[in-house]
Amino acid sequence: MPARLFDAQALLLARREADRKQSEVGEYVGVSPARVSAWETGRAVPDPEKLPRLAAAVRRDLDELFPRKGRPDLADLRADAGYSQTATRDLTGTRTPGPVAAAENGQRRLSREYEQRLADAYGVSVDALRRAQERSFGHDVPEPGESSSAEGVSDDTAVLPATLAGKITYLLDRLPAPIPDATLAARGNGLVGAEVLTADLVRDLRTGAVANASDDVLRALAGALDTTPLMFKSGDAGVERVIAETLVLSNQVAAIAARGGAEAGLSAELLAFINKEVSKARTEAIAPRDPRA
Structure with missing residues (x-):
């Protein structure tokens, strides 16, 4: 940046x-x-x-x-708070600045245990810290309310992370409330009916300590995050964008429903229709294409 x-x-x-x-x-x-x-x-x-x-x-x-054009990455947040990279040892409680240095260099994402400490020290929210981290990994994520540089694409889906850890963080940031690693593991295991996830594995996948996972693990993780395994392994940016946009719409509908619907001028019938269409879009996004079509 x-x-x-x-x-x-x-x-x-x-x-x-x-x-x-x-x-x-x-x-x-x-x-x-x-x-x-x-x-x-x-x-x-x-x-x-x-x-x-x-x-x-x-x-x-x-x-x-000393103006800066562009959005800050992790190193920018640290510098703006007046900390050298070496000084972050005291913020993370580690012997070396390695965790922060690796994240700033786009090599390994911060462990969740360091996020709140660094956010407090830098004077930003955890969400702002995570957005800055994505920029350190080459994804110029816009700030809330900013227009995207990509025409015709909403802010929430303009930039999709390329790594598994980045996609997990992307999905977590769009959930209504934070979910602990242990809860994600239990939820995923319950949906697939097998013990394939542990809290430690979820943490390692989320932070980038483990970069790849088996199909069974991805299926359980996708279920826990209310998405499809294709979000993690399709390799098709278009497919991933459809899935991400569907997720955003689903969360928006859920938020409207939580406020009562009528507050936003939506009837119960309209909310039901939107939810039905969201479910349909999810099914179509993950359905295999018929080569004869």
């Missing part, structure tokens, strides 16, 4: 307008006056995590002084 734009001249002018000395700015940021001078003359560029305190030191808004 695009880093914040650093302008040495803009920093110099902002410091002078704030009537602050280089020594005062340096003390606030935690660097020497010589380092501030190097930044203002363009001989050096501040580390991204220093930009928030640097903007505050000259009494300017971060986005105004």
Whole structure:
């Protein structure tokens, strides 16, 4: 994702307008006056995590002084909160910054146990953290309410993750409420009538620690997430998009029904009809194509 734009001249002018000395700015940021001078003359560029305190030191808004075009990824959220990658060891309670580094580099997604800790430290919601994580993996997920760059496609389905872990997270984010790994495992096992899922396996699949799964596991997981195994293994972006759009519509209908339907101007008959059409769309999305058709 695009880093914040650093302008040495803009920093110099902002410091002078704030009537602050280089020594005062340096003390606030935690660097020497010589380092501030190097930044203002363009001989050096501040580390991204220093930009928030640097903007505050000259009494300017971060986005105004150091703007960024585009949506933030995990590294951007961390830097905007003023943390170096090394400092995330204390946030995750691990001996190394490995978990955060791997997620920022698009190698392995964060374990669920780290998400709330990092979200709190970064000053964002868990959902915002997950969206930023998807961007670190190459999926430019829009923020809620933003229009998608893809014409004719809703925000919820404009970008579909390519990995199994990404798809699981995508589906979890669209459920009405969070579901623990153990609950997903029990639900999936109950639907397929076999003990194929465990809480640990669900966690490993969700975080990317395990990248592939058997058909039986995918079938149980799909049932637990109210979708079809084709969402995980079709390899056809068009099929996956139909499935994802059907899921979004189903959740929207469920939300309307939970509010009573009439509140949104929908009768019980219309809600029943929509639910019937959603079920029909689900069946058609997973039905095998007749080669003679």
